[in-house]
Amino acid sequence: MSRNGPVALLYHALFVVFMVAPIVVVVWVAFTPEGYLSFPTDRWSLRWFYALARYPEFIAAFWRSLGLGALSSFLAIAVSVPAALAIGRHRFRGREAMTTLFMSPLMIPSVVLGIAFLRFFTQIGLGGTFVGLVLSHIVIVMPYALRLTLASAIGLDRSIEHAAVSLGASEAAVLKRITLPLVLPGLVSGWALAFINSFDEVTMTVFIAAPGTETLPVRMFLYIQDNIDPLVTSVSACVIAVTVAALVALDRAYGLERLLVGRGSNGR
């Protein structure tokens, strides 16, 4: 493997600074002791985190986002598993079209989906409800859930199942002792990736969330529209912390490279 020259390394350093600068700044400003936005600051304080703890709208939105992400990702995995078995193990008419349909939430702009959901849920009486949020979030995280469940379904070596059957295992035993343990890492990773995407979703959700069903990113977005103050940086710092924790866990469990590029990682 050839090495990078000094020019390449300088470029790389500048690039990394560009990528992390806005994130570092948000976290930095969150620790300011001042009552206004001051950057850079050399004194530290948890003042704005205490302020956050006393701001019920953000706290409620945080728990709602957590619950929404967990539930919609679980349901997305639950409908993805049989769909992945169909697409991964069968050849049938409309297979390509079906895959395109389930992946379409990645292609359709979130704004358009948000508008479509707003119109639809208002018409059927689910406007601004948590049920509506869950249904819409299942749809938008479906591509992520399906991608990883599909990878598990295709990657599964069926000869192991056949071996178990030939050794006298019942169908239920094969499912419980062979198939599930083999696909579980893929399902858990798919759930986690879906969760992160649901937890961070703002563009679509901003259309369908009403006061009382606002998710954390929506609450943050609406807050920033009115004023930018240190409170919103401390919320952002918490959101970044949750995402980074989930990311590191995912990287350990599955490999971020494999997760994002979608196939076996190189040189690990």
Next chain:
Amino acid sequence: MKSTPYLLALPALLLFAVVVIAPLGMTVALSFHDWGQYKGIEPVFILKNWKEVFTDSYYGEMFGRTFRIALLVTLITAVFGAPEAYILNRMKSPWRGIFLLVILGPLLISVVARTLGWALLFGGNSGLVNKALMSAGLISAPLPFMFTETGMVVALSHVLMPYMVLSVWAALQRLDPQVENAAVALGAGPLTTLRRIVLPQAMPGILSGGIIVFALAASAFATPAIIGGRRLKVASTLAYDEFLNTLDWPLGAVVAVLLLAALVTIVVVANWLVERRYAAVFR
């Protein structure tokens, strides 16, 4: 059983039929409905909204801005992201994994938090970006970033950069380092190797990354809304305004349907061109 796969996919199919296809159909229908300040939405079939969007130059200007920003962001991410993917690919084992995490990680961090970071960095005339550019001698007077297209382009380039790096990185994985070594052994200079060996192999990645970045930039919402403020509108923020402030849903629906149609056309045609040109790579 011939029907087995259909039965297995049934729950997902039902969900998508009810929660995706039906709402999209309803949105198209909505764009033909009438609306008035006091009467609300009237379910009739008229072309009033479509005529308004196509004749009023305000909408043309707004769509022009949307696609101009998307094109600039695509170019910037390609020009800066592709070399970075190449440098990453040449790194040694522990560093490569670490920096890949650092560069791709932001993809999963809330776009609101990332844009807030840029709003803080831009922060008026005394913002950190202006201070850095002036002390580096690149500019003499502070540039306005907040509430400008420049600011939107910079912030969106940051938000979408990981997609480009990811796409080029994936293409470079197929590159056999021995081919590069062979070119050097046969007397090619480093620039010739880059131009004749590496770039052609990275090109499918740059192009497919470009398609993704363009589509996401043209439909981005939170970043243009925060950086652009209430006046500088792009298609998605205008649609948001029509739906949640003006409440003229049919007009907002026209903007949304047009955005979807334009994007689907551009993406499908671009994909087709790329796949035809690089058929061998995608097979």
